[in-house]
Amino acid sequence: MTAVEAPPSAPEVLARCRELVRPALRDAVGRLHPWVAEMAGYSFGWCEVGGAPVAAPGGKGVRQALAVLGAEAAGADGRAGIPAAVAVELVHAFSLLHDDIMDGDPTRRRRPTVWKAYGTGPAVLAGDALFALAVETLATGPQGAGAVRLLSAALADLVRGQADDLVFATRPCTGPQRVTPEEYRAMAEGKTGALLGCAAALGAVLGGADETTAGTLDRAGRHLGVAFQLVDDVLGLWGDPAVTGKPVGGDLRERKKTYPVLAALASPAAHGLPELLDAPGRAEEAAALIEAAGGRTAALAEARAHTAAARTLLARAPLAAGAAGDLFRLLDHLVDRRL
Template sequence: MSALPPAVQAPPPAVSTLDRCRELVRPALAEAVGRLHPWVAEMAAYSFGWCEVGGAPAAAPGGKGVRQALAVLGAEAAGADARAGIPAAVAVELVHAFSLLHDDIMDGDATRRRRPAVWKAYGTGPAVLAGDALFALAVETLAAAPGGPGGVRLLSAALADLVRGQADDLLFATRPCAGPERVTPGEYRVMAERKTGALLGCAAALGAALGGAGEPAVAALDRAGRHLGVAFQLVDDVLGVWGDPAVTGKPVGGDLREGKKTFPVLFALGSPAARHLPALLGPAGRPEEAAALIEAAGGRAAALTEARGHTAVARKLLRGLPPAAGATGELLGLLDHLVDRDL
C-alpha cells in the first residue's frame, strides 16, 4: 500500500526529473526569448504556453521539456554541474520550438497542445518569422557559451539531419501504398531517426560536450538519443491510432483519417491480409475498420516490438557511460517513461 494518499501521491521519478530540469532552464530560456523583437517574443512565449495572444500571462501546456532535460542530464553525466548544460538546453528547446512552428504550417495542423497553433493565432507569415527568429536565437545562445563553437557544429549536424527527415516525411505522403514505390519500414526508421532522434541525441550530446565529456561519451549519448527518438516516434504512431484522446489530445484515428504512413500502417501494408487497407485510409476512409485491420495484420505489435528494440539499444549505451552523480540512472528512468507512456 502507498504511504501517501492519492491526492499527494509522489510523481514518477522521471516526471520529477523533467520538472527539476524545466525549473532550472526556464529563467535562461525566458531571458533569451526576451531578447527578441517584442512581437516575435510574444509569439515565442505563446508557443511555450507562457501567454495568450496579445501577451496576457497564461499557464497553458508548454510541452514536456524532454530535450532540455536531456541536455541538463548530459552535462551531469559528464560529471559537471547541471548549470553547465543550460546553454545547450536553451538552444535545443528553441530549435524544437522552431521546428514545431514550421511543422504545423507544413502539415496544416490547426492546433498544438489544445490551443490554436501559432500560425492560426497570428498568421502564417508571422509564424514563419517567429520560427526563423527562434532558430537564429538558438545558434546565438549556443555560440556565446563556453565551448560554444564546437556545440554549434553538433547542433548544425543535427539540424541537417532534421531537415532531411522532415523532407522524407513530406515526400512519403506522395508515394503509393502498394508496388515498388511504396515506403518501406526501413525507410521509415531512417526518417524517424533524423526527424525525431537527431535533436534528442544532439540535446544529450551537447550537454555532455559543454560539461567537458570526452568524445566517446558524447558520441554514445548522441546514439542513445537517436535510438530513443525512433522509439518515441513509434510509440507516438501507436498512440495516434489506438491512444486515448483524453490523454493524447488527438481524435481517435486522427492519423488514419489524415492517411499518414506511420510504422503500423506501413507494416500492415506489407501483409497480403491488409490488401483492402488503402481504401480505408484518408478523410473518406473508415478509421475504426482500418485500425482493426492494421492490428490483425500485426502492425501494432510490430511497432511496439521495434520500439522496445531501440529502447534496449539506448539503455545499453547509457549503461556503458561512467556513473556520475546519478545522472545515468535519471537518463534511464526518463527513457522508460517516454517510451512506456500511456500504453
Template sequence: MTAVQAPPSAPEVLARCRRLADPALREAVGRLHPWVAEMAAYSFGWCEVGGAPAAAPGGKGVRQALAVLGAEAAGADGLTGVPAAVAVELVHAFSLLHDDIMDGDATRRRRPAVWQAYGTGPAVLAGDALFALAVETLAAAPRGAGAVRLLSAALADLVRGQADDLLFATRPCTGPERVTLEEYRAMAEGKTGALLGCAVALGALLGGADEAVVGALDRAGRRLGVAFQLVDDVLGIWGDPDVTGKPVGGDLREGKKTYPVLAALGSPAARGLPELLDAPGRAGEAAALIEAAGGRTAALAEARAHTAAARALLTQAPAAPAAAGDLLRLLDFLVGRML
C-alpha cells in the same frame, strides 16, 4: 539508522531540469523583438494572444532535461548544460511552428497553433527567430564552436527526416515505390531522434565529456527518439484523445505512412488496406485492419528494440551514476506509455 532516499521519479527529474533552464530560456526569448517574443511565449504556453499571462499546457521539457543530464553525466554541474538546454528547446519550438504549417495542423496542445493565432507569415518569422536565437545562445557558451557544429549536424538530419516524412505521403501503398520500413527508421531517426540525441550530447560536450562519451550519448538519444516516434505512431491511431490531444485516427485521415501502417501493408492479411487508406471517412475500419494484420504489435516490438538499444548505450557509457540513473528513468517514462 538513516533511511535510504528513493531516487527521483522521471516527472521530478523533468521538473528539476526545467527549474534550472527556464529562467535562461525566458531571458533569451525576452531579447527578441516584442511581437516575435509574444508569439514565442504563446508557443511555450506562457501567454495568450495579445500577451496576457497564461498557464497553458506546454511541452514536458524533455530536450532541455536531456541537455542538463548530459552535463551531469559528464561530471559537471547541471547549470553547465543550461545553454544547451535553452538552444534545443528553442530549436524544438522552431520546428513545431514550421511543422504545424507544413502539416496544416490547426491546434497544438489544445490551443490554436501559432500560425492559426497570428497568421502563417508571422509564425514562419517567429520560427526563424527562435532558430537564430538558439545558434546565438550556443555560440556564446564555452566550447560554443563545437556545440554549434553538433547542433548544425543534427538540424541537417532533422530537415532530411521532415522532408522524407512529407514525401512519404505522396508515395503509393503498394509496388516498388512504396515506403519501406528501413526508410521509415531513417526518417524517424532524423525527424525525432536527431534532436534528442543532440540534446544529451550537447550537454555532455559543454560539461567537458570526451568525444567517445558525447557520441555514445548522441546515439542513445537517437534510439530513444525512434522509440518515441514509434509509440507516438501507435497513439496517433489508437490513443485516447483526452490523453493525446489528437483525434482518434487522425494520422490515418491525414494519410501518414506511419510504422503500424507500413508493417501492416507488408502482410497478406491487409489486402484491402490501401483502399481504406484512400478513404478518410473509413479510418476506423483501417485501424481495425491494421491491428488485425499485426501493425500495432510490430510497431510496439520495434519500439522495445530501440528502447533496449538506448538503455544499453546509456548503461555502457562512462557517466556519473546519479545522472545515468536519471537518464534511464527518463527513458522508461517517455516510451513506457504503451510498452
C-alpha cells in the same frame, strides 16, 4: 537506521530540469521582437494571444532534460548544460511551428497552433526567429564554434527526416515504390532522434565529456528518438486526444506512412487496407484494420527494441551514476507513455 531515499521518478526528473532551464529560456525569448516573443511564449504555453499570462500545459521538456542530464552524466553540475538545453528547446519549438504549418494541424496541446492563432506568415517568422536565437545562444556561450557545429549537423538531419516524412505521404502503399521499414527508421532518426541525441551530446560536451562519451550519448538519444516517434505513431492512431492534445486519425488523413501502417500493410490480414487509406473519411475503419493486422503490436515492439539499444549504449559509457539512473528512468517513461 536511516531510510534510503527513493530515486526520483521520470516526471520528477523532467520537472527538475524544466525548472532549472526555464529562467534562461524566458530570458532568451525576451530578447526577441515583442510580437515575435509573444508568439514564442504562446507556443511554449506561457501566454494567450495578446500576451496575457496563462498556465497552459507546455511540453514535457524532454530535450531540456537530456541536455541537463548530459552535463551531469559528464560529472558536471546540471547548470553547465543550460545553454545546450535552451538552444535545443528553441530549435524544437521552431521545428514544431513549421511542422504544424506543413501538416495543416489546427491544434497542439489542446490549443490552436500558432499558425491558426496568428496566421501562417507570422508563424513562419516566429519559427525563423527561434532558430536564429538558438544559434546565438550557443555561439556566444562556452565552446561556441564546436557547439554550433553539433547543432547544425543535427538540424541538417532533422530537415532531411522531415523531408522524407513529407515525401513518404506521396508514395504508394504497395509495390516497388512503397516505403520500407528501413526508410522509416532513417526518417524517424532524423526527424526526432537527431535533436534528442544532440541535446544529450551538447550537454555532455559543455559538462566536459570527451568526444567518445558525447558520441555515445548522441547515438543513445537517436535510438530514443526512433522509439519516441514510434510511440507517437501509436498515440496518433489510438491515443486519447484529451491526453495527447492532438486529434486521433490525423496521420491517416494526411496519408503519413507511420510504422503501424507499414507493419500492417506487410500482413496478409490487411486485405483492403490500401483502399481504406485512400479514403480520408474512413480513418476509423483503417485504424481498426491496422490494429487487427498487428500494426500496433509491431510498432510497440520496435519501440522497445530501440529503447533496449539506447540502454545498452548508456550502460557501456563512463557516466556519473546518478545521472545515468535518471537517463534510464527517462527512457522507460517516454516509451511507456499512456496509450
